[in-house]
Amino acid sequence: MGSLQDFRKDFDILNSGDYVYFDNAATSQRPRQVLDAVTNFYKTTNANPLRGLYDWSMGATEAYENARSTVADFIGASRAEEIIFTRNTTESLNLVAYSYGMENVHEGDEIVVTVMEHHSNLLPWQMVAKKNGAKLVFLEPDEEGVITKEEYESKITDKTKIVAVGHVSNVFGITNPVKEIAEYAHSKGAIMVVDGAQSTPHMSVDVQAIGADFFALSGHKMLAPMGIGALYGRYELLEKMQPFLTGGEMIEYVTRTDATYAEIPHKFEAGTVNAGDAVGLAAAIEYIKSVGFDKIEEQELKLTKLIMEGLAKLPYIKVYGSKDYRKHCGIVTFTMEGVHPHDMSSVLNDDHVCIRAGHHCAQPLMQFIGAGSTARASVYFYNTEEEVAVFLDKLSKVREVMGYGA
Amino acid sequence: MELKQLYREIVNEHNLHPVNRGKIEDADLVLRGVNPSCGDDITLYMKLDGDVIKAASYDGSGCAISQASVDMMVDQILGKNKEEAIKLAGTFMGMIKGEITDEESIEALDEAAALQDVAHMPARVKCAVLGWHTMQEMLEHPEKAQENK
Numbered sequence: 001m002g003s004l005q006d007f008r009k010d011f012d013i014l015n016s017g018d019y020v021y022f023d024n025a026a027t028s029q030r031p032r033q034v035l036d037a038v039t040n041f042y043k044t045t046n047a048n049p050l051r052g053l054y055d056w057s058m059g060a061t062e063a064y065e066n067a068r069s070t071v072a073d074f075i076g077a078s079r080a081e082e083i084i085f086t087r088n089t090t091e092s093l094n095l096v097a098y099s100y101g102m103e104n105v106h107e108g109d110e111i112v113v114t115v116m117e118h119h120s121n122l123l124p125w126q127m128v129a130k131k132n133g134a135k136l137v138f139l140e141p142d143e144e145g146v147i148t149k150e151e152y153e154s155k156i157t158d159k160t161k162i163v164a165v166g167h168v169s170n171v172f173g174i175t176n177p178v179k180e181i182a183e184y185a186h187s188k189g190a191i192m193v194v195d196g197a198q199s200t201p202h203m204s205v206d207v208q209a210i211g212a213d214f215f216a217l218s219g220h221k222m223l224a225p226m227g228i229g230a231l232y233g234r235y236e237l238l239e240k241m242q243p244f245l246t247g248g249e250m251i252e253y254v255t256r257t258d259a260t261y262a263e264i265p266h267k268f269e270a271g272t273v274n275a276g277d278a279v280g281l282a283a284a285i286e287y288i289k290s291v292g293f294d295k296i297e298e299q300e301l302k303l304t305k306l307i308m309e310g311l312a313k314l315p316y317i318k319v320y321g322s323k324d325y326r327k328h329c330g331i332v333t334f335t336m337e338g339v340h341p342h343d344m345s346s347v348l349n350d351d352h353v354c355i356r357a358g359h360h361c362a363q364p365l366m367q368f369i370g371a372g373s374t375a376r377a378s379v380y381f382y383n384t385e386e387e388v389a390v391f392l393d394k395l396s397k398v399r400e401v402m403g404y405g406a
Numbered sequence: 407m408e409l410k411q412l413y414r415e416i417v418n419e420h421n422l423h424p425v426n427r428g429k430i431e432d433a434d435l436v437l438r439g440v441n442p443s444c445g446d447d448i449t450l451y452m453k454l455d456g457d458v459i460k461a462a463s464y465d466g467s468g469c470a471i472s473q474a475s476v477d478m479m480v481d482q483i484l485g486k487n488k489e490e491a492i493k494l495a496g497t498f499m500g501m502i503k504g505e506i507t508d509e510e511s512i513e514a515l516d517e518a519a520a521l522q523d524v525a526h527m528p529a530r531v532k533c534a535v536l537g538w539h540t541m542q543e544m545l546e547h548p549e550k551a552q553e554n555k
């Protein structure tokens with residue numbers, strides 16, 4: 001065992017120099033197996049999937065559809081057709097907002113989101129609410145970052161048509177009680193949309209157990225290439241929805257003035273699909289399974305504990321969200337007294353430590369916690385204790401660089 | 407100059423001990439400048455005597471580079487006329503974008519020329535130019551800068 005070091009060897013970029021990469025919540029790195037799978041697709045069976053009647057095209061179609069099954073299986077969908085390939089979480093959520101939201105939310109209805117949503121799970125709902133005269137209602141967390149039962153039971157009502165919640169917050173790292181919220185939402189006749197961008201890399205997900213009607217994910221946060229993501233949608237809902245984009249590949253029959261649409265999922269995949277990266281996503285899922293979520297979690301917990309213990313020793317650092325390192329999903333967001341996060345990140349970059357600084361595409365949350373901008377360190381299973389030590393050491397020297405004492 | 411040296415030798419002094427920070431209550435021109443992506447947010451105040459900048463100051467918040475840069479900028483524009491200040495802004499922004507490199511032009515910026523190396527830090531360019539950009543906007547479009555008063 002002790003094989004995490006072996007897995008790390010698969011990531012050329014991590015072994016290419018002395019950089020400490022702690023911005024995994026923004027995007028992960030990719031192992032050689034994923035890159036090879038994509039290259040291999042183009043080397044061996046590339047043709048336009050779903051269109052040709054010859055071997056290569058059929059091979060490409062098969063690879064693409066196998067990838068769909070792999071994703072379906074990975075998140076517990078009941079059938080492969082419930083998986084629609086998209087570019088990323090943002091596109092997945094926009095698909096739901098346009099094809100479901102615009103049709104099913106009416107004047108006087110309410111859409112419930114949390115104040116900690118990524119802009120990707122906020123702006124599409126703002127748009128639906130504005131266009132259709134509905135109201136956006138915000139669930140707010142307590143000091144530990146928790147959305148309590150009282151909070152969601154008081155704000156989800158008979159007027160609520162859609163509840164859209166991030167599974168794991170990209171700022172607090174907290175896992176929201178999506179299963180409980182979904183159950184309550186359903187009891188009020190609303191549907192549940194879950195933004196799984198930050199959960200899928202770190203934990204085993206079962207969309208049916210959660211009770212998600214829609215679930216969005218991004219491949220690039222879970223070892224897959226950029227530009228491939230997925231939307232899970234409950235079959236009955238997808239069947240009734242209108243297409244998001246129209247054009248080639250998503251039709252059944254077209255005349256000069258009219259068209260009937262293909263069956264799901266193809267109805268929602270207009271134009272030539274991204275089969276190469278879908279194959280990459282399937283390879284990423286196989287890779288994650290070979291590491292195992294138990295090992296992934298164990299390593300993330302170990303590193304998060306070290307980071308939070310180290311930060312606690314620096315009196316000028318304030319950490320946001322839960323005090324319990326087990327509730328951070330590898331994400332630690334913090335500020336340093338007197339030092340702007342951008343300066344902190346630039347100084348750390350000089351020491352080859354990569355962390356995120358800014359509003360993390362969650363400005364309403366920044367306003368809610370009263371910080372204009374914060375710094376965020378986020379780890380994945382391939383990070384090491386040595387890297388945490390380097391990060392903490394370099395971080396402890398930032399204030400001196402910024403002119404505070406010696 | 408490398409980044410840490412830039413902070414230690416130039417930026418920290420103006421960031422931690424600014425000389426031009428504050429609000430001018432009876433300013434003729436007031437304009438807010440924001441970098442939405444990083445949250446730098448300043449307000450610039452100016453008093454004019456005809457065409458000449460008689461007093462200027464700023465307040466707000468942001469990273470050290472944005473704050474130090476605007477503090478240095480105010481030093482450079484005091485006593486200049488509008489046209490000269492706008493020209494200096496053009497020089498500063500040209501320098502930061504790496505388009506102006508000849509020493510003679512850059513010397514006109516006096517102490518603000520010390521930020522030249524930000525040209526090699528693409529992530530920080532917006533921070534360095536915020537104050538200058540806001541000042542240029544204020545002088546070229548005074549109508550915008552009066553609504554805010």
Ligand SMILES: Cc1ncc(COP(=O)(O)O)c(C=O)c1O
Nearest residue numbers: 088089090118120170197198218
């Ligand atoms: C919680 C959350 N939702 C949505 C997104 C958007 O993902 P993408 O940019 O891949 O669409 C992100 C990542 O940036 C995220 O962290």
